[in-house]
Structures are given as structure tokens and as C-alpha cells.
Amino acid sequence: MTFKSLSLTAVLALGASAVQxxxxxxxxxxxxxxxxxxxxxxxxxxxxxxxxxxxxxxxxxxxxxxxxxxxxxxxxxxxxxxxxxxxxxxxxxxxxxxxxxxxxxxxxxxxxxxxxxxxxxxxxxxxGTTGIGVNVGKVTELLGEDAPIDSWALVFDPANMEKLAGCGVHFLDAPAEMIPAALKYIGEDPDSQDPDVIAKAEGVYMAVRPYIQKFHSSEYINGLANGDICVAVGWSGDVLQARDRAAEADNGVEIAYHAPKEGAQMxxxxxxxxxxxxxxxxxxxxxxxxxxxxxxxxxxxxxxxxxxxxxxxxxxxxxxxxxxxxxxxAATLENLFTTRPYPAKVQRVVTRLWTKIKSGT
Amino acid sequence: MRRLLLIAVPYLWLLALFLVPFIIVLKISLSDIALAIPPYTPTLDFAAGWAGIKAFFAGLDFENFIWLTEDDLYWKAYLSSLTIALISTVLTLMIGYPIAYGMARAPGEWRPTLMMLIILPFWTSFLIRVYSWMGILSQEGFLNQFLLWTGIINEPLIILNTKIAVYIGIVYTYLPFMILPIYAALDRLDESLIEAAEDLGCSRLSAFWLITVPLSKNGIAAGCFLVFIPALGEFVIPSLLGGSGTLMIGKVLWEEFFSNRDWPVASAVAIVLLLLLVIPIVLFQRNQQKQAEAEQ
Known part of the structure; x- marks a missing residue:
């Protein structure tokens, strides 16, 4: 490009941004x-x-x-x-x-x-809600026809997770939603801001930690749809998008979403x-x-x-x-819970706990 | 005057791109977290004049650095990053050296092409290259498909989301940075030295250890630093290829910054990381200087 045309382009670019x-x-x-x-x-x-x-x-x-x-x-x-x-x-x-x-x-x-x-x-x-997406075929193959796909027990009971580990389980990397879910599973108040209550989530996660493949908040959509993973704790619509992508691809993968019956976060x-x-x-x-x-x-x-x-x-x-x-x-809506934001001090406890859960340290 | 100007340019560069950002980060590391924009306090209030400046300095303390020593997460993350960076550097050297050696020994007319092949991957975005490793290493990926097809394995290997994938990613990404300086060193090697060694009764292998390796050690050192320093603070590769168990300081820093919204502690982590890096960087600098002096 000659100098002349170069400066011309520059002038044009300037002019374009002025009348943008x-x-x-x-x-x-x-x-x-x-x-x-x-x-x-x-x-x-x-x-x-x-x-x-x-x-x-x-x-x-x-x-x-x-x-x-x-x-x-x-x-x-x-x-x-x-x-x-x-x-x-x-x-x-x-x-x-x-x-x-x-x-x-x-x-x-x-x-x-x-x-x-x-x-x-x-x-x-x-x-929406935060719940569980499953690859119905693979999960029933591993856990039988009565697999608890509508319960937090599917992902928090080590007996189930041990069998599911091989086909891939993803959890959301969102402590503000995952900690309340674990608290709900053990019957505690999911909206608790008491560090002692929050600490109880650690036990729930440590028992199933070895069987969790990854904590990530968006990869599971494709993972479920392609059949790379068979269970994901995820957001309702994302799992349903995975269900649709699988149906479109016609790859024999059938995905279902459930807001767990114990109560799910809205x-x-x-x-x-x-x-x-x-x-x-x-x-x-x-x-x-x-x-x-x-x-x-x-x-x-x-x-x-x-x-x-x-x-x-x-x-x-x-x-x-x-x-x-x-x-x-209406009945399910009754069962959904909401949470309040954590104050800075409690947030630090939650993040630290989450890091510990994810990395084992 | 001209001399002064010449010296001033690199110093201004250092001042603008290193010292000023460093002081800003250092200042934040001495602040306290707050729910505001920006999320820390105190901020410098020039309108309040001298009183404002005094209040500003009174608000700074070393609390966040003390915090880093109280929780074992931080030193474990530093240690784990150091280990990963060190192992990756050794692996990169072991793979990079033979490649550089082969390039330096190749016929002259091949060398530009070989050089091109080493540089070629840079033409594709780094992120896309790391993403494609996800496609290669996943359980349904090319590697597993291939190994299953050849019958070497019966069950797909779990590589993605493990430390092994992180090593593969780092070695792959930084390999050119190891090869190029070693190649440069080997290329300048006077072949008659090796002939002389062989004439004097050295076997090829011992000539390699006694002549080639020592003469390329500057290239090896440069390559190692170029791999080790960025690998230590690496964030993208472990977060894309690594599992949740891969603890690295880059990720800890991210969590402090994004999940805790605690800029002051995040800045303290960054300052300590920088101090950890300054040591190898100073060593590298001295090595370069020695090399330059030796050549004069």
C-alpha cells in the first residue's frame, strides 16, 4: 500500500467513526x-x-x-x-x-x-432452577431403572456417585448455589449464613469429591449433549438446551432435567x-x-x-x-428456595470452603 | 546528551510498564476490602489536601500479607505451581533439545523450513490451540479413538482434566521457546571442536557431553527461563485442561479477585508471586550479561 492510499484509509476510518x-x-x-x-x-x-x-x-x-x-x-x-x-x-x-x-x-x-x-x-x-441433568440411558444402565434422578441423593450419595464416576459427572463452579444445595440435602437451612452450618457442606462434598470429574459452569451443555458426561448439576434451561442439541444431533443421547424433590434453588x-x-x-x-x-x-x-x-x-x-x-x-414452586447474598466475611468462608472442596487443599 | 537519551528510553519503558503498575498493585495490597467502586479503601482523595494524603497513608497496613501466612492454601498453591513449572521445564528441555540438535545438524538448505515449522503454530491463536487439545485428549477424543482402534487400550484413558493434560498443554505451548534459543546456541557451535575431540579419542557420546552440551548451556538456560517464568503464573492452560484438583497460584489469584472480590488479598498474592519470579529473572539477566561479556 502506498503512503497516499494508507493516509486515505486513515481519513476514511476517522470519518466513519465521527458519523457512527x-x-x-x-x-x-x-x-x-x-x-x-x-x-x-x-x-x-x-x-x-x-x-x-x-x-x-x-x-x-x-x-x-x-x-x-x-x-x-x-x-x-x-x-x-x-x-x-x-x-x-x-x-x-x-x-x-x-x-x-x-x-x-x-x-x-x-x-x-x-x-x-x-x-x-x-x-x-x-x-430458573439449579438442579440435575442426566443422560437417562447411561444412568439407568449404571444405577438401574429406579435411579433417583429427581433427588440430590443422585449426586451427593457416594454409593451412587461411585458408579457414575466412570461416565463423567460435572458440578457447577458456583459456590453460592452448590453450597445451599448440599445443605438442603442434609436437611440444613440452605440460606444459612452461619459459618458453622456452611462448614457442614464440606463433609457432603468430600465424600463424593473423588467421583466428580470437573467443576465448570458451561462446558456441561455440550458435554451432556455429546454424551461425554452423563450427569451434571446445572441450570434448568442449559440442561434443556443440551437435551435439544442431543435430539437435533440424533445421537441416541436422551437428556432429562429435574429440580430435586428435596428442594432446589430458584x-x-x-x-x-x-x-x-x-x-x-x-x-x-x-x-x-x-x-x-x-x-x-x-x-x-x-x-x-x-x-x-x-x-x-x-x-x-x-x-x-x-x-x-x-x-x-404450584406444588414444585412451593418447594423451591431462594438465598440472600453472603456478607464479605461469610463470602470468604464460602470461597475458601469451595477451593478446599475443589482442590482438596 | 545523546548517551543520556539512549539510557533514558529503556528506563522510561521500565518505569511506565513495570514500576508504576507495580506500585499501584502494591498500594492495593496494603488496602482493605470495601463494598464500593473500586472495591477497596482507602483511595487517595486529593481534594482533602494534606489531611487526605495523611488519612490515605494511615489506612495502609500489611494485614493481607499476614493473612497469606495464616492459611495453608497459599503456600501450597505456590509450591504446587513451582513443581508444575519445574517439571514442565525439564520435560520441555528433554523434548526440545533433541529437536534443536536435529535442526542444527540438518543440511543448511533445510534449516529455514524447519525454523518455519517451529514458528508456524504461533499463526493460530493460543486459545484455539489449547482448545483443540481438549478435543484430542477428551474421552471421546482423537487420541482415545485412535488408541482404541489400534487395540492398545480397551478402555478410554482419562487424560483431560488431570495434571497430565496440564503438562501436555504447557510443554506443547512453550516448546518453541525452548527450541529456538538452544538452536541458536547449537547453530553457532564450531564443528571442528567436535572433530578435534573425536580425533583425540573421545567417543561420539562423550564428545556430546563434554563439548556440545557445555557450549550450548547458555541456550539451555535461556530456554529454561523462558519456559519456567510464564509456566509459574500460568492460568489459562490449567483452567482449560486441568481438573479441579490442579492447584496453581494463577487460579488462587483469580478466585481472590473474582469470587471473594478481595482485590487487596489478590494484590498481595500477586506481589508475592512477583517476588518469587524476580529471583529467576535476576539470574537470567546475569546469565545474559555474562554471555554478552564472554562474546566481546
Whole structure:
């Protein structure tokens, strides 16, 4: 390239950035949206959408607390949202810019209000449960027809885990959900913030630790779908996505999800606008777009998670609205529990315990 | 004046890219955790003037470093990282040396091609290369499929998510850094020295040990440092290929930073890691200097 054409390109690039269209930057969980919706948003509003993904609340929280993340919309889960609100990381929503807010579902809003009083800072995107995904064929082959696939005993009883170890068991790498699950299994309060009670989870994990192949929060989707692993403690919709991928691949793998009967954790992923968002106006437009009944239904139909949008329910396919693994019936809903965020001191105990569980040190 | 400018450039470089970040991290390591943006206190408040600066220094202490000595997790992680880095370096040397030797002995017209082949993997993203190892090593992966097909094994081997996979990943990734300096040293080797040794009754093997190895020791040292230093703080390879039991300081640092949101303790871990690294780096520097002096 000659010098002349080089400088010409530079000038063109500069010119292009000066007249650049409006931008909105969204940071959401991986595998969590129908990508066609992103194109639709751009087409409807003319705003350029930059969409990045993460797979752990911890990564998002670190970006939020560091400040200057450059994102306009982020999606933390309930307890993380609550802590970040108290750190001053988010701005209050301007309801006058969110006419679609009328579509939201009061049943969900009542629960999310415990993290975000009056739902002033966030809207619910999706919610779900933390439970167990199994490769039905392999598990019944190893444990028999009456394998307890709807109980925490499947993954916390060493007798079961010993037999399952060979075909691969993954656990979520999310202490804020895994410790409560273990506490629930031994009949303790899963929402306990007492270090002595939390310490009891160690015994549960140490007994099954040798049989756990990996702690990871997203690999299990492909792992289950390909038949690489046969059990995963995971998030409802992710397991159901694995079920679908396996069905599409027609590889003979049949995946099922259960929220364990002893009680499973219910969580909420909330969309919020960082206090230093470069373009809060576009962020509101994005939230309003997401709260549109048909758009929200399209997202749920794609990712197999329930949403907090009542008006969207008439557009949901039967596979989603009719599946109790996604929209639990009243009895199951009773059995689901929520947790509060850990204070800093307790958080250190939890992380240390989790490191010990994972590494044996 | 010109001389001063010439010296100033590397020092400014060091100041901007090493000393300033180091002081920032050191400062955070002396702070306390807080629920705020940024998540530690105190922060320097210039508006408060002299009182603000005084309050700032009063808020700093060595609490976090004391904390590191109280929990056995940290020294165990440092030790485990040192072991993994050391074993990987030895393995890389054992594989890299013969390759470098072969390259240096190859006919002259082949050498550029061989050199190219060593550098070629860098054209693909490091992450993609580590990810492809997941495909090779997994239970349903190429390696197991191949071994099962040949009948060498009946059950698939569990390699992925173990320490073995971490060693494979580190050795594979850093091998070129071992080969290139050793090749450079061997390439400059005066072959007549070996001929002389053989004329004087040395067997080929003892000529190798008595002449070739000592003359390439600078290359060996350079290669070892280039592998050992990044392997010690490695985070990506153990988190992608290693199992949950692979304790490495890079992962501990990540947990402090991300899971505990405890920037001060994370910074303290980083400072100690840096001190651990400074020793081999200083040794490396002195080695390079000696080499340069010897050549003059």
C-alpha cells in the first residue's frame, strides 16, 4: 500500500467513526438469547448492538465493581444484583421510557423485590432452577431403572456417585448455589449464613469429591449433549438446551432435567443499567424491546428458560409453558428456595470452603 | 546528551510498564476490602489536601500479607505451581533439545523450513490451540479413538482434566521457546571442536557431553527461563485442561479477585508471586550479561 492510499484509509476510518450510528453494549450470559432478536433490535431501532457474553456472576461483578465497564445493559443474578446495587453500581430505571413494563409478572416481581426493593433498578430477564441433568440411558444402565434422578441423593450419595464416576459427572463452579444445595440435602437451612452450618457442606462434598470429574459452569451443555458426561448439576434451561442439541444431533443421547424433590434453588437473572453506562437512553430502548411480549416469548422459546413477563406467556410454545421443568406447577414452586447474598466475611468462608472442596487443599 | 537519551528510553519503558503498575498493585495490597467502586479503601482523595494524603497513608497496613501466612492454601498453591513449572521445564528441555540438535545438524538448505515449522503454530491463536487439545485428549477424543482402534487400550484413558493434560498443554505451548534459543546456541557451535575431540579419542557420546552440551548451556538456560517464568503464573492452560484438583497460584489469584472480590488479598498474592519470579529473572539477566561479556 502506498503512503497516499494508507493516509486515505486513515481519513476514511476517522470519518466513519465521527458519523457512527448510536451504539448499545449488552453483556449477557452465554447461550442465553435467540440471536435473531439481536438483529431485530438493530433493524427496529437503527442502534448498533454489541453483544458480549460471560458465564459467571463473579466475572460480571468484578467488572461492575472495577467501574468503567463500558456496558449499557448487564444481567446479574439476584444476590449479586443486590450487592452491586449497594455498591452503587447501577442507575435507577426511568419507567417513563419503559412502556412495556406493564407486561411484567407480579408473581416474579414479588420475589425479585427481595433483591431489588420495588424493582427500581432491574427487570427480570429469565429465571430458573439449579438442579440435575442426566443422560437417562447411561444412568439407568449404571444405577438401574429406579435411579433417583429427581433427588440430590443422585449426586451427593457416594454409593451412587461411585458408579457414575466412570461416565463423567460435572458440578457447577458456583459456590453460592452448590453450597445451599448440599445443605438442603442434609436437611440444613440452605440460606444459612452461619459459618458453622456452611462448614457442614464440606463433609457432603468430600465424600463424593473423588467421583466428580470437573467443576465448570458451561462446558456441561455440550458435554451432556455429546454424551461425554452423563450427569451434571446445572441450570434448568442449559440442561434443556443440551437435551435439544442431543435430539437435533440424533445421537441416541436422551437428556432429562429435574429440580430435586428435596428442594432446589430458584434464581433470577435481572437486566440492569450500570451507573456509568455510556448510552443509558439506548439501554432503556433495549430493555423495552426485551419486555415486548413477543420478543420475550421468542427468547424463552429459544433458550428454554421461564421469564418474568406475564404477557409473553400466550406466545410461548407448549414445549416451554407446558414443561414443569421450566414453568413448575404450584406444588414444585412451593418447594423451591431462594438465598440472600453472603456478607464479605461469610463470602470468604464460602470461597475458601469451595477451593478446599475443589482442590482438596 | 545523546548517551543520556539512549539510557533514558529503556528506563522510561521500565518505569511506565513495570514500576508504576507495580506500585499501584502494591498500594492495593496494603488496602482493605470495601463494598464500593473500586472495591477497596482507602483511595487517595486529593481534594482533602494534606489531611487526605495523611488519612490515605494511615489506612495502609500489611494485614493481607499476614493473612497469606495464616492459611495453608497459599503456600501450597505456590509450591504446587513451582513443581508444575519445574517439571514442565525439564520435560520441555528433554523434548526440545533433541529437536534443536536435529535442526542444527540438518543440511543448511533445510534449516529455514524447519525454523518455519517451529514458528508456524504461533499463526493460530493460543486459545484455539489449547482448545483443540481438549478435543484430542477428551474421552471421546482423537487420541482415545485412535488408541482404541489400534487395540492398545480397551478402555478410554482419562487424560483431560488431570495434571497430565496440564503438562501436555504447557510443554506443547512453550516448546518453541525452548527450541529456538538452544538452536541458536547449537547453530553457532564450531564443528571442528567436535572433530578435534573425536580425533583425540573421545567417543561420539562423550564428545556430546563434554563439548556440545557445555557450549550450548547458555541456550539451555535461556530456554529454561523462558519456559519456567510464564509456566509459574500460568492460568489459562490449567483452567482449560486441568481438573479441579490442579492447584496453581494463577487460579488462587483469580478466585481472590473474582469470587471473594478481595482485590487487596489478590494484590498481595500477586506481589508475592512477583517476588518469587524476580529471583529467576535476576539470574537470567546475569546469565545474559555474562554471555554478552564472554562474546566481546
Amino acid at each position: 450510528a448510536e451504539e448499545v453494549r449488552v453483556y449477557n450470559w452465554s447461550d442465553y438469547i435467540d440471536e435473531e432478536l439481536l438483529a431485530k433490535f438493530e433493524a427496529e431501532t437503527g442502534i448498533d448492538l454489541i453483544y458480549d457474553v460471560f458465564d459467571s456472576n463473579e466475572v460480571l461483578e468484578t467488572k461492575m465493581l472495577a467501574g468503567g465497564s463500558g456496558y449499557d445493559v448487564v444481567v446479574p443474578s439476584g444476590t449479586f444484583l443486590q450487592r452491586q446495587i449497594s455498591a452503587g453500581a447501577f442507575q435507577k430505571l426511568d419507567m417513563s421510557k419503559l412502556p412495556n413494563h406493564k407486561n411484567m409478572w407480579d408473581v416474579v416481581e414479588k420475589r425479585t423485590a427481595q433483591y431489588d426493593p420495588d424493582n427500581a433498578y432491574s427487570i427480570n430477564y429469565m429465571w 434464581w433470577f437473572d435481572q437486566m440492569a443499567i450500570p451507573v456509568d453506562a455510556p448510552n443509558p437512553d439506548a439501554a432503556h430502548k433495549f430493555l423495552n424491546f426485551i419486555m415486548d411480549a413477543q420478543n420475550m416469548a421468542a427468547a424463552s422459546n429459544y433458550v428454554y428458560y421461564a421469564n418474568g413477563n406475564l404477557a409473553s406467556q400466550e406466545f410461548l410454545v407448549e414445549d416451554v409453558i407446558g414443561d414443569p421443568a421450566i414453568y413448575p406447577d
